[in-house]
Amino acid sequence: MAAPRYAQIQIDSQKCQTPFDCKRCLQGCPQSVFQVRAVKVERGRETNPKEPGAYMLFAPYRDKCTGCNLCIELCPVDALTITFPESGTV
Amino acid sequence: MCWVCDAYGDPEYGNGRWYLNPKNHSRQLYTLKKPGQKPADYGSDPEATAARSVAEIMKTRFEDPEKFQQLVKEANAMKEKSPFQIGQVVPIQEAFQVVDMAYPVASMSCICRLHSRAHEERNEHEYSCTGLGVGMFKWERWPERYKGGVNFMTPEEAKAWLWKWNKKGMVHILMTFGGSYVGGICNCDYPDCGMIRHRVDYGIITGCLKSHWVAQIDYDLCNGCGICVQRCQFGAIKFEVTMDKTNIDQMKCFGCGLCETACPRKAISLIDRMSLPGLREVW
Numbered sequence: 001m002a003a004p005r006y007a008q009i010q011i012d013s014q015k016c017q018t019p020f021d022c023k024r025c026l027q028g029c030p031q032s033v034f035q036v037r038a039v040k041v042e043r044g045r046e047t048n049p050k051e052p053g054a055y056m057l058f059a060p061y062r063d064k065c066t067g068c069n070l071c072i073e074l075c076p077v078d079a080l081t082i083t084f085p086e087s088g089t090v
Numbered sequence: 091m092c093w094v095c096d097a098y099g100d101p102e103y104g105n106g107r108w109y110l111n112p113k114n115h116s117r118q119l120y121t122l123k124k125p126g127q128k129p130a131d132y133g134s135d136p137e138a139t140a141a142r143s144v145a146e147i148m149k150t151r152f153e154d155p156e157k158f159q160q161l162v163k164e165a166n167a168m169k170e171k172s173p174f175q176i177g178q179v180v181p182i183q184e185a186f187q188v189v190d191m192a193y194p195v196a197s198m199s200c201i202c203r204l205h206s207r208a209h210e211e212r213n214e215h216e217y218s219c220t221g222l223g224v225g226m227f228k229w230e231r232w233p234e235r236y237k238g239g240v241n242f243m244t245p246e247e248a249k250a251w252l253w254k255w256n257k258k259g260m261v262h263i264l265m266t267f268g269g270s271y272v273g274g275i276c277n278c279d280y281p282d283c284g285m286i287r288h289r290v291d292y293g294i295i296t297g298c299l300k301s302h303w304v305a306q307i308d309y310d311l312c313n314g315c316g317i318c319v320q321r322c323q324f325g326a327i328k329f330e331v332t333m334d335k336t337n338i339d340q341m342k343c344f345g346c347g348l349c350e351t352a353c354p355r356k357a358i359s360l361i362d363r364m365s366l367p368g369l370r371e372v373w
Contacts, residue, residue, distance in 0.1 A: 006152060023208035032281040035205045038234050046233040049210075060148060064291070 007065035008083045009033070016079035017052035025057070025071035025080065031064040034071070091364075092302065092373055094176055098270040104187070107302060109180065109264050109272050115192050117224050119271045140175040140268070144288060144297070151292070166295050174294075176266045177276070177285050179301040181347030181360055185262045185275055186249050192222040192272060195248045196240040198229070200276070202284045204237065209282070214241035218255060220248065220275040225267075252277075261286070261323050261346040263298060280323045290324065299373045301345030303360040305338050311357035312336060318349035318358060340369060 019026070019036050026034050038047040040054045047054045057079075059065070065082065072080050092099075094108045104110020113119070147165060151158040165174055180188070189195055199211035200219040211217050221229075221240060229236035243251060252262065252275070260277035263285060267273040280286045289298035305326075314334040319327045326342035327349060329335075338349070338358070350358045363369050 020208050026206070026208045032206055032287075036208050037205060041234055044230060044233065046237060060145070061287075061291075063151065 004063075005084045005086070007033075007059075007062045007067060008085055009059040009062050009065065010081045010083075011057050011059065012079040012081075013053075013056060015077040016057055016075075017077075018050055018055065019057035020049040020055040022076065024074040024076065028074045029071055030068065031061065031066060033059050033061045033065050035060050091370070092178075092299070094178065094270075094299065107184075108270065109178070109184070109188055110191070112191060114270045114272050115188075115223070116271075119269060140297075141284075143174060144284075144294060147294065148288075148292065162293050166293075174296045175268075175285075176270075176299070177263045177297040178299040179344045179346045180262050180264055180275075181301060181303055181345065182252060182256050182262060182351060183347070184301075185252055185264075188222070188264065188272060188275065189220075189245050189248045189252070194223070194226050194242055195245065196221045196226040196229075196242045197248075197251060198226075198240040199237045201235060202276075202278070203282045206282045206284070210237065212238045217241060218260070218277050220252070220277070222272055222274055225273065256348065256351055259321050259323075259348060261344070261348060278323070286323065295373070298344075300343075300363070301347075302363050303345035303347065304340045304343045304363050304366065304369060305345065305347065305349055305358050306340070306361050307336060307338055308357045308359070309335065311355050313355060313357075315354065317352050317354065321348040321352045323348070340366070341372065 026036055035058050036055050037058065038054060039056045040047055049055060067082060067084055069082060072082065095106050098108040098111060098114055099106040100111040100113065103112060108114060147158065147161045150161060197214055197217040198219050198221050199217055203209040226240050226242070229240045255277040260279055263276045263278050264272055265274040265276055276283065276285070278286050280290060285297040288294040312335045314329070314336060316329050316336060318336055319329050324342055324344050326339045328337050328339070330337050345360065345363065347360050350360055
């Protein structure tokens, strides 16, 4: 059996500016591959979800990605690309 | 034997269960600092420390699968003073006992669903996580964690509130945030809960230990209605078509008791894990 092929998920953070406010890929992914984190954290203040660049999108569970491309269809700003490189590469 | 009970339990209280030991609800534990020493054991934000240690393990699984296996093994070696959060599933009856012992009890927003699904819980009708202990008085310091604040509850309100989530099908998981202080009762499901996910998908068991109970079906009482099948978050219950009955795999069972509270014929009961020789070391 060949080694598993893991998805490479590229997130263009220039295009994806307010992932927490948009949340379409986060909630639409059947495998729950994505996570969103606040990157501008100020002590004692909540981060504004509508502020560009305040939150960032990650794909920490990309080994669960099946390549269904639902997130790409859902993304309103075309920030996502998914590739499946040959096995052996990470 | 449950290693957390070994380390933090007291045979005089609650049958030796660590979360029924009043010492683990003591506010002294929460604030105790030795003079001249930093509370360096777990850092200023134990939850973030624990999250980082798990994140580091998770990162290695692409680059070095062998190292990943090694790190998971180390994480599961379960030492005291481990940087990982200890989590243990409890059935709702024991969650009630914990709510009776802890003070204060507050509901708040769930951090896992905030990260994994960007799901915002803005008020007490939406909150799905329970915080226990004096840290709840200081929530303004971490508004990212406690979005919208916290809602303090009496034990009776807390029980009604836990029932609400139990009916919806959430598993109750006790959480520590460094040390043995029982800091919260999460209401979790798969896959948006980080603890269940790391356990079921990646084998990191410390954050989601199985409970002290396992579910057992009374074969004669079960009429095969199948209501319990959809309640199980761990895939332990299957419907046996030819027998027209449901079957619980006790090896997979986490003992959360969700199937027990849903069964209309009271055919499912929870039995003590320690009474089954084959399951005594399965946590």
